Amino acid sequence: MYDPKSLKAEEFISDEEILETLAYAEKNKDNAELIDSIIAKAELRKGLSHREAAVLLDCTLEDRNERIFKLAEQIKKDFYGNRIVMFAPLYLSNYCVNGCVYCPYHMKNKHIARKKLTQEEVRNEVIALQDMGHKRLAIEAGEDPVNNPIEYILECIDTIYSIKHKNGAIRRVNVNIAATTVENYRKLKEAGIGTYILFQETYHKESYLKLHPTGPKHDYAYHTEAMDRAMDGGIDDVGLGVLFGLELYRYEFAGLLMHAEHLEAVHGVGPHTISVPRLKKADDIDPTQFDNGISDEIFAKICALIRISVPYTGMIISTRESQAVREKVIRLGVSQISGASRTSVGGYTEKERPHDSEQFDVSDQRTLDEVVKWLMELGYIPSFCTACYREGRTGDRFMSLCKSGQIQNCCHPNALMTLKEYLMDYATPGTREVGEKLILDEIKNVPNEKVRGIVIDNLAKIENGTRDFRF
Ligand code: SAM
Numbered sequence: 001m002y003d004p005k006s007l008k009a010e011e012f013i014s015d016e017e018i019l020e021t022l023a024y025a026e027k028n029k030d031n032a033e034l035i036d037s038i039i040a041k042a043e044l045r046k047g048l049s050h051r052e053a054a055v056l057l058d059c060t061l062e063d064r065n066e067r068i069f070k071l072a073e074q075i076k077k078d079f080y081g082n083r084i085v086m087f088a089p090l091y092l093s094n095y096c097v098n099g100c101v102y103c104p105y106h107m108k109n110k111h112i113a114r115k116k117l118t119q120e121e122v123r124n125e126v127i128a129l130q131d132m133g134h135k136r137l138a139i140e141a142g143e144d145p146v147n148n149p150i151e152y153i154l155e156c157i158d159t160i161y162s163i164k165h166k167n168g169a170i171r172r173v174n175v176n177i178a179a180t181t182v183e184n185y186r187k188l189k190e191a192g193i194g195t196y197i198l199f200q201e202t203y204h205k206e207s208y209l210k211l212h213p214t215g216p217k218h219d220y221a222y223h224t225e226a227m228d229r230a231m232d233g234g235i236d237d238v239g240l241g242v243l244f245g246l247e248l249y250r251y252e253f254a255g256l257l258m259h260a261e262h263l264e265a266v267h268g269v270g271p272h273t274i275s276v277p278r279l280k281k282a283d284d285i286d287p288t289q290f291d292n293g294i295s296d297e298i299f300a301k302i303c304a305l306i307r308i309s310v311p312y313t314g315m316i317i318s319t320r321e322s323q324a325v326r327e328k329v330i331r332l333g334v335s336q337i338s339g340a341s342r343t344s345v346g347g348y349t350e351k352e353r354p355h356d357s358e359q360f361d362v363s364d365q366r367t368l369d370e371v372v373k374w375l376m377e378l379g380y381i382p383s384f385c386t387a388c389y390r391e392g393r394t395g396d397r398f399m400s401l402c403k404s405g406q407i408q409n410c411c412h413p414n415a416l417m418t419l420k421e422y423l424m425d426y427a428t429p430g431t432r433e434v435g436e437k438l439i440l441d442e443i444k445n446v447p448n449e450k451v452r453g454i455v456i457d458n459l460a461k462i463e464n465g466t467r468d469f470r471f
């Protein structure tokens with residue numbers, strides 16, 4: 001029985017409810033009256049239910065689809081302005097005891113080089129990342145209680161936060177590790193992590209069991225209920241995602257929104273972020289073995305619909321996607337992107353991009369400087385801001401900042417100040433020139449006069465060597 005408030009995976013992600021939702025969407029895919037009423041509701045910027053969003057996903061009326069894309073663009077502008085938050089993944093270990101059939105880290109893959117960073121190697125990777133200009137990381141690891149126990153992850157987090165190289169600092173560490181216990185989530189919280197990210201991979205239980213045939217990840221309920229345990233452990237910023245390509249996208253899309261509704265219903269706060277990874281080629285993995293790949297057009301529509309269905313949830317896109325696809329979906333709603341990512345353990349300290357322990361092929365292989373310049377030339381402000389969780393604005397406190405309309409007096413100045421740090425410390429001359437001009441133009445868009453004055457003051461102080469200002 002479907003119950004968003006239930007703590008049982010099969011009740012809050014009810015297969016029956018998803019199938020009914022898909023049938024309802026199919027039946028109404030050209031029902032202009034219903035579609036107009038759903039779009040009108042989305043225009044109120046309070047989100048949509050999974051059923052409503054599913055109808056829009058199926059909608060075949062071209063003019064309505066255009067309205068959906070326009071609305072997503074507008075909501076993106078209203079809620080996130082033109083800021084794009086930057087981050088990089090850091091792979092700690094590819095030891096893994098699971099059998100995920102789509103992932104090169106799966107236990108039976110004997111030809112991938114297994115590596116686990118020592119603390120000295122973590123240091124060197126972090127210094128390399130700091131020297132590019134990164135301030136925010138997402139740490140990644142396979143699941144292996146012997147090689148990568150929670151103590152190892154915690155030690156790495158400590159090391160990462162402790163490294164202050166030149167003007168560099170990692171100020172926010174997000175964590176993408178396998179589902180774990182409430183007690184371990186509490187330890188992660190105490191270690192000062194930002195968001196806990198865990199992709200569901202697929203919400204379809206039967207497929208899930210086949211795609212994860214062995215290892216602890218085989219347990220669908222344990223995996224699906226992980227975010228509840230994370231929240232019970234005190235982590236109130238959690239990041240959802242599905243790996244598009246494994247199952248039918250319509251099913252996944254409904255499941256993803258139901259998961260968000262469940263978190264809101266039980267914990268009073270929805271997901272902090274949603275990631276939209278698509279399956280990629282990797283060692284021992286051929287994505288054509290999976291026949292549910294989605295086109296760039298459907299992918300863009302999914303991004304647009306996530307934007308209008310959960311307006312307060314940030315959306316993340318990785319370097320799995322090409323520059324062209326990233327450009328398209330940034331406009332439609334993505335608020336965070338990675339840059340210069342290396343998906344191999346120890347990859348950042350290698351001169352050439354290593355492929356032997358890569359988790360997936362990286363489509364966007366540009367440097368961080370190139371990505372930053374590209375964003376600015378498109379009119380975006382690359383932001384290295386990490387202020388919210390450091391100021392205690394997590395969970396519902398972050399949501400109330402969004403809802404208060406104060407973002408332009410808070411996130412916007414933080415973006416400008418952290419971009420200024422980047423330009424001073426890491427940018428090439430060409431990027432710096434574009435950035436300085438952008439900052440001058442954008443200062444005018446800080447509405448509050450007093451705040452604007454402080455920002456101008458702080459920008460001058462950054463010019464003179466002081467770092468880490470924030471609202
Ligand atoms: N091991 C952790 C877990 O079990 O959730 C998470 C870390 S894993 C390094 C991060 C994510 O990479 C996975 O959740 C999966 O969605 C994604 N991934 C795995 N294989 C992939 C592939 N071939 N192409 C694209 N993404 C992949």
